[in-house]
Amino acid sequence: MKTKEWLESIGKSIDSMDANRFADFLTEDCTFRFGNQPDVIGKKEVTEYVAAFFKMIGGSEHKVVDYWKREDSVVWQGEVLYTRLDGKKVNVNFTNIFMMNGKLIKDYLIYIDNTPLFA
Numbered sequence: 001m002k003t004k005e006w007l008e009s010i011g012k013s014i015d016s017m018d019a020n021r022f023a024d025f026l027t028e029d030c031t032f033r034f035g036n037q038p039d040v041i042g043k044k045e046v047t048e049y050v051a052a053f054f055k056m057i058g059g060s061e062h063k064v065v066d067y068w069k070r071e072d073s074v075v076w077q078g079e080v081l082y083t084r085l086d087g088k089k090v091n092v093n094f095t096n097i098f099m100m101n102g103k104l105i106k107d108y109l110i111y112i113d114n115t116p117l118f119a
Contacts (some may be wrong), residue, residue: 011062019051058083074098
């Protein structure tokens with residue numbers, strides 16, 4: 001699978017709000033950091049964390065703006081259109097850095113300011 005298609009498939013897993021489907025991209029011992037939140041370590045713990053986040057939003061639509069790939073890492077510059085629980089839509093820019101272990105993500109680092117989502 002090409003890098004852009006792979007990133008789009010990650011975005012679709014998030015947009016489906018299926019934490020288990022999202023977790024299929026992660027190693028068992030992964031590290032996940034969302035913005036300025038503390039690291040979450042372990043696939044099971046990340047799955048629970050992401051499932052809890054999904055309950056805080058009405059939905060999302062992820063877009064690949066650009067990406068860069070190296071042998072052991074991928075950087076995804078993107079936009080996400082969140083639907084808040086009150087129905088309002090908010091567009092937020094983000095950058096994800098993925099440190100890879102084979103075809104799975106070992107470190108999933110999200111650089112985002114989600115302030116508008118909860119304002």
